[in-house]
Amino acid sequence: MAEMTLIEAIRTALDEALAQDERVFVTGEDIGRRGGVFRATQGLYEKYGARRVMDSPLTEMGIIGVGIGAALADLRPVCEIQFADFIHPAFNQIVGEAARMYYRSAGGWQVPLVIRVPYGAVPGGGLYHCQSVEALFAHIPGLKIVVPSTPRDARRLLHGAILDPNPVLFLETKYGYRQIRGEVPEQDAPLLPGPARIAREGGDLSLFAWGLMAFYAEIAAERAAQEDGLDVEVVDLRTLHPLDQESVLGSLRKTGKALVVHEDTRTMGFGAEIAALLVDEAFEYLDGPVKRLTAPDVPAAPFNRGMFDYFLPGPDDIFAAIRELAAY
Amino acid sequence: MPDETGPGPSQRLSDDTLLEMYRLMLLSRRLDERAWALHRQGRVQFHVSAMGHEAAQVGAAFAIKRGVDYVVPYYRDLAMAIALGCSALDFMLGLFARRDDPWSAGRQMPCHFSDRGRHIISGSSTVATQVPQAAGLAFAIHYRQRAGLVDPQDATQPRLALTSLGEGSTNQGEWHEGMNWAGVQGLPMVCLVENNRYAISVPQTEQMAIPSVATRAASYGAQGESVDGNDVLAVHAAMHRAAQRAYRGEGPSLVEAHTYRLTPHTSDDDDRSYRSREEVAAAGEVEPLVRYRQTLLERGLLTPSRVDELEARTRAQVDEAQRAAEAAPEPAPEEADSPVLAPLPEGLT
Ligand SMILES: Cc1ncc(C[n+]2csc(CCOP(=O)(O)OP(=O)(O)O)c2C)c(N)n1
Ligand SMILES: [Mg+2]
Secondary structure (H helix, E strand, O other): OEEEEHHHHHHHHHHHHHHHOOOEEEEEOOOOOOOOOOOOOOOHHHHHOOOOEEEOOOOHHHHHHHHHHHHHOOOEEEEEOOOHHHOHHHHHHHHHHHOOHHHHOOOOOOOOOEEEEEEOOOOOOHHHOOOOOHHHHHOOOOOEEEOOOOHHHHHHHHHHHHHOOOOEEEEEEOOOOOOOEEEEOOOOOOOOOOOOEEEEOOOOEEEEEOOHHHHHHHHHHHHHHHHHOOOEEEEEOOEEEOOOHHHHHHHHHHHOOEEEEEEEEOOOOHHHHHHHHHHHHHHHHOOOOOEEEEEOOOOOOOOOHHHHHHHOOOHHHHHHHHHHHHOO | OHHHOOOOOOOOOOHHHHHHHHHHHHHHHHHHHHHHHHHHOOOOOOOEOOOOOHHHHHHHHOOOOOOOOEEEOOOOOHHHHHHOOOOHHHHHHHHOOOOOOOOOOOOOOOOOOOEOOOOEOOOOOOOOOHHHHHHHHHHHHHHHHHOOOOOOOOOOOOOOEEEEEEOHHHHOHHHHHHHHHHHHOOOOEEEEEEEOOEEOOEEHHHOOOOOOHHHHHHHHOOEEEEEEOOOHHHHHHHHHHHHHHHHOOOOOEEEEEEOOOOOOOEOOOOHHHOOOHHHHHHHHHOOHHHHHHHHHHHOOOOOHHHHHHHHHHHHHHHHHHHHHHHHOOOOOHHHHHOOOOOOOOOOOO
């Protein structure tokens, strides 16, 4: 067992994957000599060389398009998009191409591509270094979307994503990179995209979250236990697409109340999908409205710190939302 | 002389103008240095620097009709913004993310310029997005002239669109697509490429297989020219030729100004892992501000005492702007909620 930060766990997984499988290479902007702007690839260029840890030219469309081509030719590319905010130039390659390749070739061509994407609001990031993009891509059949919230999961899910024969968007909460720490076993099996994690068991209310918000949710749930004696079940979804519907429904059937928390903006956010699933499949178990705590519907997080804090849900906001729904 | 026929400024720079260019480069540099100091002290969250790029930016700005022609700059263009008429206080209000920040009211990172009155278009941080937009602005100039929507004598109307970006950013599809559009339609667009040899950590040699971005212009039927970007007068001359072509309806140009970033990429960067200290020091030897000062001293336009006087005046300006910005009110947090959509004009329901 070793304690690691989220980003250390990601770096460890990359290192292990590069060592284990000669077909794996990583590419992206500044990921070589500089070790990535967040240092996720630090030391890997020195260890594996420029062929396998390759700085790309400044083109996201190129990074993903070249990644798709390499994956079609049976390599295992792990592409980094420096910030989720800059994934948009690659939208066509991801959505139009990677996600549709398998279906359009009737299973003839697979795209075993992993796209690592630091996402989410961080103080000082402003509109273009804070975006959450999960809902944009969760809408697209043919893509898997993974969002780890613990170091252990980050490591084993990244291995699982590399093994998966499908394109996987691997979203990393960059605000959590160094804030989130946890135990990581010496030996751990890869975890394929799919199952949710019951981060905290409880019978009073189900809280659904992922990424940074799952981390905050546990803090808020702990406080609700201490201050209000509430027993909140925290479900860390870990994979948004395909969604572990059984875990979501199972938790709701147990508690009767559902709160979804995401840092993405509200309208058409992934919380709406959870709410629809619960209403469709577990209507008779609901003891109250399905509540969503989200960022407000504005284009992106503002730079000013006061406005930023207003934008991003924090543990206090989650605690207040728990309290309100519990009292319903 | 075709130089004198266009509506833009003359190629011959008066003594006053030469000194004004120095004064603006100096102001940008001192604001920039102050921002780094404030960041080190933890008083501001972020800074992105123009240090080393001042000649490229001021030389470019002085070749167009400042405040009239459209400019679509990028985050590194502090000296350009200052040369276009933005004030020290404007910059400081953005740096401190104050409510009265004229560029974004505290929403954007510092140095994300926007000034409707001065025809400076708001930019994102996403590189190269501005290039097709600049082509669109140039298209609109062309269109409005041809449709008779503007009075040809009206000196308040823009006649070209200037956009700028780094050399690394010319690898984005948007750059190529915007350049091609401007080329095929012969639009009055000038693209200034501020080539500082790095895109964050990645050297130009790993970004493209050619030594000069200017050669890319040929693919788009644009004029391409490379110039010493640390020589403000050389940049001005090249940019002047480019602007005049645009004014005369001869299509787009690309001016590549070779320079060097004297600081890390931003206040979040540490450049020691990818640039040797010797390389950075060597660039400091040929940096544009000192060099231009030397030129002006040699020409007798500046004297050592005048240099000191300008330093003192600039420092006072920076001090005052910082003081006023720090004292300025923060936005209320809820102001983050708007404005998202523009209201419908009166009478439109
Ligand atoms: C589309 C996009 N991808 C990535 C980034 C992150 N990023 C910001 S600046 C930069 C390098 C830009 O280099 P260059 O174009 O040479 O301009 P310079 O900063 O050197 O002036 C990168 C990769 C971005 N802003 N936009
Ligand atoms: Mg550069």
